[in-house]
Amino acid sequence: MFPFSFEWVWDMGHIVFHGGLWYALSILGMGMTYCIIKAVYDTVKSKDGGHGSGHH
Amino acid sequence: MDSALIPNGVKRCSIGQFAVWIAINGAILLWGVWALLLIYFKGLNQTNMTNAYGFALWIWADLAVIALGGGAFFTGLLRYIIGKDELKHIINYAVLIGFVCYSSALLILAIDVGQPLRAWFIFWHANVHSMLTEVAFCLTCYFGVLTIEYIPLILENRQLNRVPFFHHLAHNMHHIMALFAATGAFLSFFHQGSLGGVTGVLYGRPFGFRTGLLVWPWTFFLYTWSAAACGPCFTIFITRITEMATGKKLVKDNVIDLLAKIAGWMLATYMVAKIIDTWYWAAVTAPSMGFTLMDFYSNNPGSAYGIWILIAEILVCGVLPAVLLLMPSLRRNPSVLFAAVTLAVLGACLNRWVMVLQMQAAPVLSFEPWFTYFPSWQEVATTILPVAYGVILISLSYRYLPIFPQEPELNPIEGGK
Amino acid sequence: MKIDRRSFLAFVIGGAAGSTLSPLPWKLTDDISIWTQNWPWTPVPPRGERTFVTSTCTLCPGGCGISVCKVDDRVIKVEGLKGHPVNDGGICPLGLSAAQLLYSSTRVPGPLKKVAGGWQEVSWSSALGDIAFQLSELRAKAMPESVAWISESDRGTTAELCKRLLTVFGSPNYIRTPSLQDTLETALYLTQGQRAMAGFDLEQADFVLSFGAGLIEGWGSPGHMLRARSAMRAHGGRITHIDPRLSKTAAKADRWIPIQPGTEGALALGLAHVIIREGLFRKEFVDGRTAGFEAFKQLAGEGFAPEAVAKLTGIDAKTIVGLAQSFAGAKKPLAVCGRGSGRVPGGLQEALAVHYLNALVGSINRPGGVIAVPEPEYINWPEPEMDATASKGMQQPRLDGAGSSEAPLARYLLNRLPKALASASASPVQALFVSGANPVHGLAGTAAVAQAFRKIPLIVSLSPFMDETAAMAHYILPTHTSLERYEDVPSALGFPRPVLGLSKPAIKPLLNTKHAGDVVIELARALRSPVAGAFPWADYEGCLKQTLGGSWAALTKAGFVVDAKFSPSGFETASKKFEFKNSELAKLPAFAAAAAPGDERSFPLLLVPYDTLRLAVGAVGSPPFLMKTLEETVLQQDDVLVEINPSTAGGLGLVEGAAAMLSTPQGRARVRVHITDGIMPGLVAMPRGLGHTAHDKFLAGKGVNINDLIAPVEDPASGFEAGWGIRAKLAKA
Amino acid sequence: MDQHNGSNKKFGMVIDLDKCTGCGACMVACMAENNVPVREDETNKMLSLHWMRVYRLTNGKPFPQSEECFLPRPCQHCEGHHGHSPCVSVCPATATDYDMHTGIVSQIPTRCFGCRYCMAACPYHVRQFNWWDPVWPDGMERMLNPNVSVRMRGIVEKCSFCYHRYQIAKDKAYAEGRRELQEGEYQTACTQACPAGAILFGDLNNPKHAVARIAQPDPAREGKSRNPNAFRLLERLGTNPKIYYLSTREWVRKAGDTEVRKPEKA
């Protein structure tokens, strides 16, 4: 049931393949996480800013 | 009625007209969905595939749309990494087209497998030495990249953008888009390549088999190269069609010209590589396996697999468009440009067709005949389905999202708002 | 607190997050995939104990030993019996498919009675009672001879029981279906004075000359012939095959010589001519052990010179001479005849000519030759007591004319029955039993056969399957299939030594069926005295056990017994020699090749049937496994492909796979063409065994029954069916 | 502690085409043994499931020089280079594998999800797809062999050299306290059924086995036979198959090679 039961092998093929794959996935994941956190931060900040400035 | 959703500074057709357009395409889409359901419930016997033609129309369509969707990664690469700034005026559309192509490819792949409910085995029990595994992983990941690239476009919808979080999210994503684009280019390089590898590694199939570099057959590189060459051509092709359909100029000529020029160079270099590859294959690889070039081409008059197909792919749909795109005077003529990109697109499609279908049609055992195949309506319908879906998604995106930054400028609204 | 869109959204997002953290989606994904691996509609065979039952195959007269593989009470597969003298582990595709016949959906589940054109299930006692009543009426009307029985075999206890029933009832009309056996045993009888089976020691021969005999296409015992061919080749033996078509036997022969069909007998005489002329015959045999050689010398000498034969056969004279030289020059040459699988008896003269060829080279009753294998004599029942009605009935001439002055040599002439029925105003057959045969599909000129049968007021089929003849019957008394019953197998067709085999039930009968022997015994009982008195046995099994006596134990254990001491006996003719000429032979008309029926001008082509082991002919229809093995050049969807030479095709504007209309004087059928260089120009070849209207969907409606298109041809010398083809026309459809 | 029994075996076949009569017994034996379903219309051989298929080869010459030969084609169990047979390395889900201990190319139906890449990879068309649900005519499912699982629709299947018979034979040997099998204890269904004795099966690595003696594989040339009458199908592709064919006819041996192309039929 788990890949580690049979088909998983710690060899160069797996290391290169999964290394590359997870490298790419981490960049995407971290990038998106950054964007979302930054967006939340920006949202809160701009809301506070809105209050402070009393604009509209 | 939906004017609140339509971007500022542009004019769109009436909602009624739009609804009719969507309905027509929706009907085609539903036809495809019907075929898809038939295939899911009754199985692949609904197709005309056979044990000789295990791969057929779908796999061709898959390879073709991915090649053509290559415009997204390559334009992204040019725009964000190489820094061809003008291309920012077409990158949105390139991403959208790429998104359509890749989502379609995934859909087709999901139909194509015999056991869709355990298709996830390809990820879970992956054999990393299989080109198809690489394709599946990179394709899915790159589809994620395209989604990431497409999301900010959606968020720029006039109404959505009012939500501060969405606004900021779009802004932040734009901000680090280069990072995503770079990752996308990396992933694309590999999956475009592995698609080429799919046939290239089949040493039991001398038509598709190629020698290569380490674990990668030459087709690995040729596919990436041809996607980079023909993908932008497809972007230009669809852009031109959109312009014709809307009756508006949407992208400035200098942008198109730049992309066309780059595509021309890519195509030209690709053709050089492709010709060398074909020659090497015909003169060295195939003979070493006991085949001559003409063994691979049916001698039957009127055959779908005659030598004409090689001539069409290399000369008519390869060298010719490359020349047309490289000559500034020619490519600046809109008709010639359109013809050139059309040929280049056809060339990529033809290449994928040959590598998938002719590879299986050509007998390897001396006592087997040429195999024939003609798709069933279910296959045709499910292959057209993504086209209808693409038209709908592009129409919706065009109507409600600021896809073409230059549109307001090129089409000022009289008495503008 | 207001529940608005955003709260809902938060709820959904929370739900999604929670789901991913619960086993639900993961377990579900896994479960769904496991479900696809165990779809309830994909059958799962139950496990159990594997056992093997040793038996003998009775699907054809080949007599191969089989080992039936079972798991608990299910028959899984039939395999060849290792160590069996006939087939030694090998097995033909039909024998392998026996389990499919056992579990066939076309099996008749229990006794059926035809009522108003439909089938009504009845009990055994009521069916047998009804039939017995009708038979009694015939006896009462003093016409017991109007009962006839058609069967594929006339040997073994079941056949003997049937014959015994007819005898004590008063009918001489037990009719065996036609086969090559008819001519071969007549040839043996005429020349050697023996009523014996012709065995062919292919294995030890070193030069086999086949006159169209489909040695590997069902001729003789297929399980044996295929093995023997390999064994023969292993010690350097060669096969020359004479056939207008590149049959499988031709393809696998060392040499293939195409011949104008119908002239095989002439070629045999031509070869004899050369052998005699050049003095190549075995003097020690011809001089010492034959009689009438001079007469034969004269016969072969006149008109059968190579040049004349060349003209007739289309084989050039040089080839004929060369062939005769190699044949006679071989150490152990053996000539065999009988086209295809030997379904059609063929001309007696032709069989004799080939037999003479063997005699010339001394290949009679010696290793590597033709061997007269005597009937085993284990059935020694007391002569039944017959009443006056029976005795009178038995003295009536046979309906098929066999043994009459017209056809004194024939024992059975089923081919004549349709004509006999058609010509009479009231059917001379008032009750017909058919067991282990399907004449409505298997006799040439099926339309006439069916029409004749329709005149018979009572047809009782003892078929396990709903075949074409059963479909025409008034009663079906379904019998057990080959894997459900005991049966003694007195010999293996064409096998050069006596082998007594026993077919043993591998499984209890699945349906409400009976053994044919039990049907006979119970019918006799229902007919009461004096008929019943001839059947003292409680049931068939008891009868068989008693009949086989001392062999029973060995037979149930090993499945067969062989007569280790067997050596072919001498000749039983008046001269105690092999007779090229005697009084009976002298009565035969002069040798003449049988022409194909039809007018050459309207029908420029010749349609010839061919046999393949991938199609069953005879009592059983091809099971699905066999149909699946048919080549794409034989069947395409429901269309049969006929083979034609490219030159024939070119003349007709036909391309590979094209649809065409094939017409003969007998009828027409839509076919497709397969263009091949493996057939003589001007010929059209079609497989036997297709075109069923009955049986299951795997077989019914596929292809054309060649018997619909060909006409019966009677051999003037014997009365046997001797047709080998018919004139035909092919046109683009 | 590798509990694998002794030396590596390389199961393979020698099929004598001079002996093969094209009777079809091997096909039927295979179907019966391996629960291969039958459909109403099996005339399109490229839609038909047949682990064993008998091809009819012709020499292409005109009447009466035309010759025919029958060629039974089970899975060739290619070894390729070091077990990388054409189909094995392409399977994305590890549903097919090459076993160094037996030389058998496996195909696990429950793992396969039907991408058919292996079918495209195999030049012999031994891999076939279950286009339909396996259905047996009413009642005939009773003759299914419990030692071979029935394959569901939507997956690829192929000849396994009757691997289950190896397992059964080993069970018997184990029961008798043996680890090694005698020659002949493990036979494929087609080998056993062939009435002409045209198929031999055994261990190509074991010089005592008939297959090794006849095939005489040359390890230095990827198993190419030293027997002048022996050939393997498409040897030049480097598939390194384990089915050796014997024929005394040159045109037959050539037909198995890639170099001779049959003139195309119109």
Next chain:
Amino acid sequence: MENPKANITSTAAGQHEKKDGAGGPIILFFILGLAASLVVGWVFVPETFYYTKEQPIDFSHAVHNELVDNGCQSCHFFRADGSYSGSPRLAQCIECHQEANSDDPNEIRFVEEYVKKGREVPWLVYSRQPACVFFSHAAHVKMAAIDCVTCHGPIGESDSLRPYMKMDDCAECHAQAKVSAGSVQTQKDGCLVCHH
């Protein structure tokens, strides 16, 4: 990209936000959704979807094990061909249970329902492998000398049954023992070792 328009919309949205109030309820709803789905996933679905089946006859291994002479082999044995008999068939049971030997209602029911009617008992076997698995008892018990209890648990002494094994359980042991590491793909066991 940035343009005044965006600023305007953002402030407009900010205004909107204020009306709705703080994020508190949103988080509450999030937690509600999370909790609900966790309950569904961990408790509700397993309870409803998965069920336990009763054996047709309440059979006690413990009771039988005491009565027989030869331990497990009395009923579960190797056949001559090395295959394993598995659960006993009715024919075997009848050897002792031609008639009821006790007044145990289960035994009486067994005799009435199955023995007298000649029906096989449809035992539910936990250790039954799916159709695609070939499990050799001979290889494990005879060759590798593994005790029955290793896989089946002390089933002979109790009525509690060990849950059925999944492939991972087999794999664990096989990987450890390197049973037949001949696979080119994985350098471990080939699938064919167990599957067909």
